[in-house]
Amino acid sequence: MAKNRKVILIITILYTVLILYFMFFAFGRIGASHQITEYEFIFTPMDFYHVPDLPDLFRFSLMALFGFGNFAAFIPFGFLIPMLFPMRYVRFITLFFLSIMVVETVQMLSYLGSGDINDAIQNSIGASIGYAAYKLGSNAKTIKKQLVISGFSVLFIFAAVWGCCEVIETALTKKEGPFIAINEVKDASGITVQHTAPYRFELGREKVLPQYNVFSFKEQTAAVYTSELSGRDIILYFKYGATGNLGGSLAISVDGQQLLLTEAPTYQEETAETYEIPIEKANKLTITIKGNARLWDLGYREMKYFWN
Secondary structure, eight states: OHHHHHHHHHHHHHHHHHHHHHHHTTTTHHHHHTTOOSOOEEOSOOSTTOOOOHHHHHTTOHHHHHHHHHHHTTHHHHHHHHHHSOOOHHHHHHHHHHHHHHHHHHHHHTTSSOEEHHHHHHHHHHHHHHHHHHHHHTTSSSHHHHHHHHHHHHHHHHHHHHHHHHHHHHHHSOEEEEEEEOOEEEETTSOEEEOBOOOOEEETTEEEOOSSOEEEEEEEEEEEEEEEEEEEEEEEEEEEEOOSTTOEEEEEEETTEEEEEEEOOOTTSSOOEEEEEEEEEEEEEEEEEEEEEEEEEEEEEEEEOTTO
16 A cells, blocks of 8 residues: 555645646746746636637647646546545645645746636636546546546536536626627717718729728718717728828727827728727717718627627
8 A cells, every 4th residue: 555655645746747748848938937037927717618629629829738637637636646645625726736836836936837826716617627537536446447437527527617618608708799880970070071982993003893882971070970889899991092092091989088099091002901990988079070081881790799
C-alpha cells in the first residue's frame, strides 16, 4: 500500500510540474511578459461556462485547445489528490480552488499571464469531474473495474458538463436578430427626413445597388439627424460615401457619446465605407454629416436573448 502511495505521489508531482510549465512558460508567455506593463486580475465570474466549439477543436485551433484544456487538464487532480489524501468533496474543492487562485495571482505578479477567476472556476470544474469519477469507480472490487468505471464516468460527466455549459452560454448570450432598416430620421428642427427607395448609382468607378434605403444629404455645412432606438442593444449597419469632389465627414454618437468620426471617401476613390458598430442601451442615435454625402442601407440588428 505504501509503495502504491509513493508511485501516486511521484505521478502527482510530475503532473503538477507539467501543468505549472504550461501555465507559466508555454505559449510564448516569457516573450509576451516583456510587453505587459500592468497587473490584470479578473475578479468577476463572466464566461466560465464558455466552451470551445467542436469544429474549432477538430481544426486544432489554439484558443479552442486552450479552452478545452482549462477543463480537461485538471481532471487527473480529482483522482490523484483524493488517492493521496482522502477527504470529502467540499474540503477538496475548497482547497483546490484556493490553490488555483494562488497560482493565478503568481501568474499576474510575474507578468506571465493575467489572474482570472474564470480560469480558476473552469479548472475546479475539471477537478470536480475527476473527483466524481473517482468516487464512482472506487467502490468496484477490482482495479480493472475501477479503471473502467472511472474512465467511462469521466467521459459521461465531462459530456454532461459540456452540454450544460452550452445551454448556459446559449441562455446568457445575446444573438443578432433580423435586420431592421431605419427608413426615416429627423433633422435638427424635428422634421422627418424620408429615405429614397433603393436605386442604382455610381460612386466614383463603383456601381452601387442599395438593398434597403438611400439617404442623400447635400449640405455645405454640418447637418444633424436623429433616430430613436428605445434603449436597445444593437449593431448599427450602414454604408457611406461622398458623391462629389467636396468629400465630407461623418460622426455617429449615441446619447451624447461619440462612437465614430471619419472622413468620407471622395468620388475619386473606388469603394465606399461599410460600417458595423455595436451599441449598448441605445436611445438617441445622432448622425452628423458634413459635405456631399450619400448614406444607404441604414439599419440595425437588435441583440436579443433566445427567449426574447
